[in-house]
Amino acid sequence: MAKPVTGFSKKTKTEKIDWLTQTYLSANPTAKQTLQKYWNTDTKLQKLHDDFIENTISNYYLPFGVAPNFLINGDLLALPMVIEESSVVAAASNAAKFWLSRGGFTAKVLSTQKNGQIHFDYFGNEQDLIIFFSEIKTILIESVSEIQKNMKKRGGGLLDIELISKTDALDGYYQLHCTFETLDAMGANFINSCLEQIAQTFEAKAESHPSFKSNNTTPEVVMSILSNYVPECLVEAEVSCPIEDLDQKDIKGNEFAKKFVRAVEIAKAEPRRAVTHNKGVMNGIDAVILATGNDFRAVEAGIHAYALKNGHYSSLTDARIENDTFIFSIQIPLAIGTIGGLTSLHPMTKFALQLLQNPNAKQLMQIVAVAGLAQNFAAIRSLVTTGIQKGHMKMHLMNILNQLDASEIEKNEAINYFKENTVSHSAVIEYVEKLRA
Ligand code: MEV
Numbered sequence: 287m288a289k290p291v292t293g294f295s296k297k298t299k300t301e302k303i304d305w306l307t308q309t310y311l312s313a314n315p316t317a318k319q320t321l322q323k324y325w326n327t328d329t330k331l332q333k334l335h336d337d338f339i340e341n342t343i344s345n346y347y348l349p350f351g352v353a354p355n356f357l358i359n360g361d362l363l364a365l366p367m368v369i370e371e372s373s374v375v376a377a378a379s380n381a382a383k384f385w386l387s388r389g390g391f392t393a394k395v396l397s398t399q400k401n402g403q404i405h406f407d408y409f410g411n412e413q414d415l416i417i418f419f420s421e422i423k424t425i426l427i428e429s430v431s432e433i434q435k436n437m438k439k440r441g442g443g444l445l446d447i448e449l450i451s452k453t454d455a456l457d458g459y460y461q462l463h464c465t466f467e468t469l470d471a472m473g474a475n476f477i478n479s480c481l482e483q484i485a486q487t488f489e490a491k492a493e494s495h496p497s498f499k500s501n502n503t504t505p506e507v508v509m510s511i512l513s514n515y516v517p518e519c520l521v522e523a524e525v526s527c528p529i530e531d532l533d534q535k536d537i538k539g540n541e542f543a544k545k546f547v548r549a550v551e552i553a554k555a556e557p558r559r560a561v562t563h564n565k566g567v568m569n570g571i572d573a574v575i576l577a578t579g580n581d582f583r584a585v586e587a588g589i590h591a592y593a594l595k596n597g598h599y600s601s602l603t604d605a606r607i608e609n610d611t612f613i614f615s616i617q618i619p620l621a622i623g624t625i626g627g628l629t630s631l632h633p634m635t636k637f638a639l640q641l642l643q644n645p646n647a648k649q650l651m652q653i654v655a656v657a658g659l660a661q662n663f664a665a666i667r668s669l670v671t672t673g674i675q676k677g678h679m680k681m682h683l684m685n686i687l688n689q690l691d692a693s694e695i696e697k698n699e700a701i702n703y704f705k706e707n708t709v710s711h712s713a714v715i716e717y718v719e720k721l722r723a
Contacts, residue, residue: 295341303343320344334631350577350634352641353378357390358656365657366638367573372681373674374569377664378657384667385525391659393523393652398469399445400519400621402477402512404462404485410503412451415460418498419449422491426462429487430480437476442467444480460505462488465518470647472580472623474512481510514584515591516619521648523655524615525663532612537671543612545670546605550614553601560599563662564590567602567616570661574654578642579628579635585620585654592619603662616659620651679709686714696721 288309294302303318311317321344326332336342353375354364365382367375385391408415426447434443445465452459462484466477485507498504532539553563568586575582593599603616624647629635639645642653668674683704687697700717707713 299336299343302341306343331633334633338628338631348576350638351375351573353382353657353660355379355382355386356653356656356660357382357386358653359392360390361643363643363653364641365574365653366577366641367570367657368576369569369573371569372685373678374573374661376677376681377668378570378573378660381660381664381667384663385660388525388527388531391523391525391656393521393656395648395651396520396522396617397518398467398648400466400468400473400477400512400516402464402466402481402510404464404481404488404507404510406460406462406485406488406505406507407458408460408503408505409458410498410505412453414497415505416449418492418495419462422488423447425491426484426487430483433476433479433483437468440469442469447484468623470624471626472584472621472647473626474581474584475626477512478510481512485510514587514621516588516621517592517595519619519621520617521620521651521655522615522617523652523659524613525659526611526613529607529610529612534671539612542667542670543607546612546614546666547607549666549670550601550603550605553603557599560593560601563665564593564602566665567658567662569665570657570659571618571654574657575622577635577638578622578624578650579632579638580622580650581627585622588619588621603659614659614663616655616662618655618658620654622650622654623647624650680704683709683714686711687718690715690718692718 291305291309294305297305303321307314307317324344324347326335326345332345335345348368348370351367351369352364353367356363356365365378367378369375427444430444437443443466445467448463448465450461450463452461464477464481464484466473466480468476488505489507492498492505495504529539529543532542534542550563553560568589571585571589572582575585589602590599593602602618603614605612605614607613623629624639624645629639639650642650645653665674668677683700684697686709687700692700696718699721700714703717704714
């Protein structure tokens with residue numbers, strides 16, 4: 287068994303790799319080379335990546351793809367997508383092309399408010415706490431004036447602080463619920479700095495306040511942190527067209543629309559389907575979120591919580607037929623930024639934002655919502671017509687060929703052959719083996 291290591295973070299990159307390979311990878315003599323192969327030869331660029339996180343030993347590439355022809359609120363955009371799954375970019379491109387000739391996507395931001403809480407314990411008289419809070423609320427707001435100086439100049443900042451009793455859920459649990467406008471920044475650092483300052487001021491004022499001394503119960507802060515649940519930071523996107531415009535090769539528009547709407551109704555009614563349905567939505571959302579340097583874990587957590595807003599996990603998208611018009615839409619919470627964080631550090635993120643014509647945060651929210659809607663449209667369209675495996679396996683063909691170390695000639699032959707034949711893992715192996723024989 288390996289021995290615990292001390293001072294690992296202090297070791298140089300080479301020392302870290304040597305320790306790891308000696309301790310865990312003695313069976314793989316090329317492990318070190320594999321790590322080094324993924325180092326960037328531009329040492330300045332490599333240093334930039336090294337410094338993004340701690341204990342960096344190499345880089346982990348994901349493909350950066352592009353889905354063109356997205357008509358969004360009248361602008362024609364090519365969406366940057368970072369994702370490892372084959373078919374996703376192709377599906378997004380197909381959906382974009384489909385809607386390009388049917389009026390494109392419309393999107394609108396409904397609200398942009400973010401929030402965070404100071405969670406604290408208080409076991410005294412509630413009325414004393416209410417009076418104390420009303421006395422010090424202005425002081426709490428003033429305590430962050432230095433932190434929010436620049437944000438305020440730009441038109442954002444702390445919006446309000448509310449005292450909320452959560453004692454129904456947990457004995458003695460209260461919170462200061464703080465709301466923020468962070469404009470084009472995701473704002474996590476700004477919000478957390480404000481919260482920690484407010485918490486400090488709150489505790490200091492409470493300690494010297496007579497109400498709490500007399501009954502010997504002083505509010506005690508447990509923690510202060512932003513919330514990744516942002517149902518007041520909402521965006522929606524939509525496509526619509528007359529049903530007859532949905533006519534396709536093997537299916538009439540009205541039949542397609544009915545099946546499509548039914549598929550969405552099933553995702554609304556059945557959580558097992560809703561999770562997969564929303565996973566498809568997230569294929570599009572995460573890919574654009576990653577490409578633009580935003581925090582996909584925060585986005586995922588917030589969106590899935592929103593899918594539960596009516597008490598059971600449900601579809602993020604909605605489809606209906608109204609007066610012979612097919613309408614398909616999405617509404618999601620999104621706290622993202624186009625300045626700060628990785629957005630201005632990672633060269634590929636900068637490229638992605640430039641490709642999107644340097645959107646502000648609201649515009650990026652619209653683009654991301656469209657990516658989710660498009661992806662879901664493509665998935666449901668396949669599911670209710672051909673099934674997804676046909677297209678998926680075609681795209682997966684290249685992965686299988688790469689696993690088999692196929693040469694360029696073998697790849698071209700296989701691509702041609704599988705235009706007419708069904709792709710499966712075993713069929714591809716058999717075909718390549720035959721070629722090689
Ligand atoms: C696969 O990545 C995503 C789908 O399963 C989504 C869906 O079922 O709607 C195709």
